[in-house]
Structures are given as structure tokens and as C-alpha cells.
Amino acid sequence: MNDTYLVTGAAGFIGYYLSKRLLIEGYNVVGVDNLNDYYDVNLKYTRLELLNESSNFKFHKIDISDKLALENIFKTYKIDYVINLAAQAGVRYSIENPDVYIQSNIIGTYNILEMCRHYHIKHLVYASSSSVYGANKKVPYEETDFVDHPVSLYAATKKSNELMAHTYSHLYDIPSTGLRFFTVYGPLGRPDMAYFGFTDKYFNNETIKIFNNGDFENDMYRDFTYVDDIVEGIMRVLKTPPKDENPMHRVLNIGNNKPEKLMYFINTLEECLSNSLNKKIEFSKEFEPIKPGDVHKTYASTKILENLVGFKPDTSIKDGLQKFTDWYVSYYKKG
Numbered sequence: 001m002n003d004t005y006l007v008t009g010a011a012g013f014i015g016y017y018l019s020k021r022l023l024i025e026g027y028n029v030v031g032v033d034n035l036n037d038y039y040d041v042n043l044k045y046t047r048l049e050l051l052n053e054s055s056n057f058k059f060h061k062i063d064i065s066d067k068l069a070l071e072n073i074f075k076t077y078k079i080d081y082v083i084n085l086a087a088q089a090g091v092r093y094s095i096e097n098p099d100v101y102i103q104s105n106i107i108g109t110y111n112i113l114e115m116c117r118h119y120h121i122k123h124l125v126y127a128s129s130s131s132v133y134g135a136n137k138k139v140p141y142e143e144t145d146f147v148d149h150p151v152s153l154y155a156a157t158k159k160s161n162e163l164m165a166h167t168y169s170h171l172y173d174i175p176s177t178g179l180r181f182f183t184v185y186g187p188l189g190r191p192d193m194a195y196f197g198f199t200d201k202y203f204n205n206e207t208i209k210i211f212n213n214g215d216f217e218n219d220m221y222r223d224f225t226y227v228d229d230i231v232e233g234i235m236r237v238l239k240t241p242p243k244d245e246n247p248m249h250r251v252l253n254i255g256n257n258k259p260e261k262l263m264y265f266i267n268t269l270e271e272c273l274s275n276s277l278n279k280k281i282e283f284s285k286e287f288e289p290i291k292p293g294d295v296h297k298t299y300a301s302t303k304i305l306e307n308l309v310g311f312k313p314d315t316s317i318k319d320g321l322q323k324f325t326d327w328y329v330s331y332y333k334k335g
Contacts, residue, residue: 002056003122004028005238006079008064008086008112011035013190014127014181015085016047017231023054025235030077032070033086034063038093039191047188064108074119081238084112084126087157090192091131092291094154105157113168116176123241124176125234128162128251130223130298131155132180139259140301143180143251151292162251169249175241176248179234182255182300186227186320187327195269195321198283199328202273207284210262211291220262220290223255223298226320229313230254236309255300256313269321276325277335 005022009015010031019029031051035044051057058077062069064086073079088094088104109126116124132147132155150156165176185195198208211220233254242248260268266283274281290296306312329335 002027003080004030004077005081005083006030006032006073006077008032008082008084008108009127010051010059010085011044011048012085013186013188014184014227014230014234015083016051016188017186017227018083018085018234019051019057021231021235023051023056026056028056029054029058030073030079031057031059032062032064032073033059035061036088038088038090043188043191063104064111065103067111067114070111070115074115079119080122082112082116082121082124083234083238084109084124087127089154089190091152091154093192094152094157095292098153101153101157105154106160109161109164113164113174116174117168117172122175123238124165124174125238126161126165126176126178127158128178128180129155129158130180130182130253130255130300132159132162133298135296139297139299140257141253141299142301143253143304166247166249169242170247173248175243177237177242178249178251179237180251180253180255180300181230182223182225182253182298184225184227184230185324187324188331189227189324195265195324196328198266198269199273199325202281202283203332203334207286208266210266210285210287211289221259221297221299222262222265223257223259223300224265224317224320225254225256225300225313226315226323229256229315233305233309233311233313236311237305240309252305252308253300253302254305254313255298255302256315257300257302259297259299260317265317268318269325272318272321272325273329275322276329
């Protein structure tokens, strides 16, 4: 009998692609999501429609902060593996709406850990974030770096998740892995991310805001990671749970290990969108200071991931953004 995987946040960006991959490989997938309206919920329904094409996919609309509803899932299905991707995302949004971050990212994660404790799952993999590195100056970021100075509530909740998982692994021998994702992008992605928002603004004839004050000598840069690379990493990590360790817990970076300057990223997005539309386009740009909670750079060391599972993300920003803009133009009928 094939293993059953619980994917929380299954209607989300990474959750959708991971669920799809698991289904393609013949596993049973139970997906849960609260389908909140943090961004266009139609994208979430589109992802769900695609997943529902498989008879091995079962979906339940629940919030992981609802402990009784979550426990009913574990009582109904024999869950072998848990991938907890349900979380309130967004750095800037956490400054305006802190309550939802505590509810989803702290209470929800606690409930997941309780279920893993009582239902003896084989491996818990959960989403952490590159934001835990805060304003660290040393690059590339390594898993052994000091991460006790988060600069946003979102980052603080992700660091808390790592501490909670570490403790539960220590107390109850739960094999668990936290993955520090670095700026994930791709088709069917999140509209609150810069690449998606910039594309929206172009078609709405709006100016894009670039939060680096036009300082090209000291440009912000990000370790952009294509979603297929993230999913490949998760799949390999799932099959390699921690063993014979106390606690059976680890955190791993999963990033492209090749950060790109913000202006190069924007210029590449313009180029890819031009290709998708078969005409030369250029964004209208406005420069502003860096926002509270933002970090100047992200840059992942992926040595531990590579040594552990023999994989390192390698999709170039140009290839990844071309796939995104082609999808965007087709999905929103802009061609």
C-alpha cells in the first residue's frame, strides 16, 4: 500500500507543486488549506482544480490552528508523512496584521507537532524561511549561523517553528526537518511576490516601486529559487529523515546559491515579458528607501543539502522567469 502524505497549505504555491509531484509518483495525498484571502483566492481554486483531477487526492478546507479539525484528519487517514507548508506568509504584512501570524504560524505549528507526537508519523518536513537570518552580514548564510535577531514578526515566527520542532523531536523522537526557503518563484505563484506584482503593475499601467533608493552600487540582492527546484529538494529530503540523532531534528537551506541583484532581476523580468508578448516592454520605475522588516540580501549556502541528498537547485533566473511570464500571459489572456 502506498504511503499517505499530509500536505498543509495544499492550495498554496509550493503546496500545489509538491502535491502534484507526490500524486505523479503514485502516492496518496491529503491536502488541507484554509483558503484565506491574503491574495487572489481564484489562484488557489485553480490549483485545487488541477489537483482534484487525481483520485488519490483528498482535500479538506480547514485551518491548522483548529486543533479538533486537524485531529479529525489524522483519525480519518493513516498519515505516514507530514509536510507543513501552511503559514501566513509575507514580511511586510506581518507588521500590519500580527494576529494572523501568531494564529497560523505559532498555534498552527504547535497543533501539527502535537499530531505528529500522537500519531507517530515517519517524517515531518516543515517550511522555515531565509528570513530567520535577519540582517546577518556574513554570506552565504549557513545553517550554523546565529539567527537570534529576526527583523520581522514573520521571521520571528519561523525561528519559533524551528525551536518548537527541535523540542518536540528531542522529547518525542519525531524525525523532523525544517527547510529555509529562499525567495521561491514560478508559474501559478504568489501575487504578493515582487516578480508577480511588477508584472501586474505593468498591465495596469502602474509604476513599480523599487526599494533600494536607486543605489546601484550597493544594490539589494536575492537568492531566487525556482519552484521545481524547491519541490525536488523536498522530495529528496522527505526520503532521508534524520536517524540515530538526538534530537532527530535538522534545518537545511534550500536556495539557488546564486543571488541576483535586484536591478538585474527586474531587467530580466522585462526581457522575459517582452519575449512572451513579442514586443519590447519596459516598466515605469520609482525608487524608494528600503522598507522596515526587509533585508538587504539573501544568499544560501547549500552544501549541507547537497551532501545529504545529492541535489542543489540550479534553474537560472532567466529560465525561471521566462516560464513565469509565459504562464502569466496565457493565464490572464494578455497575449
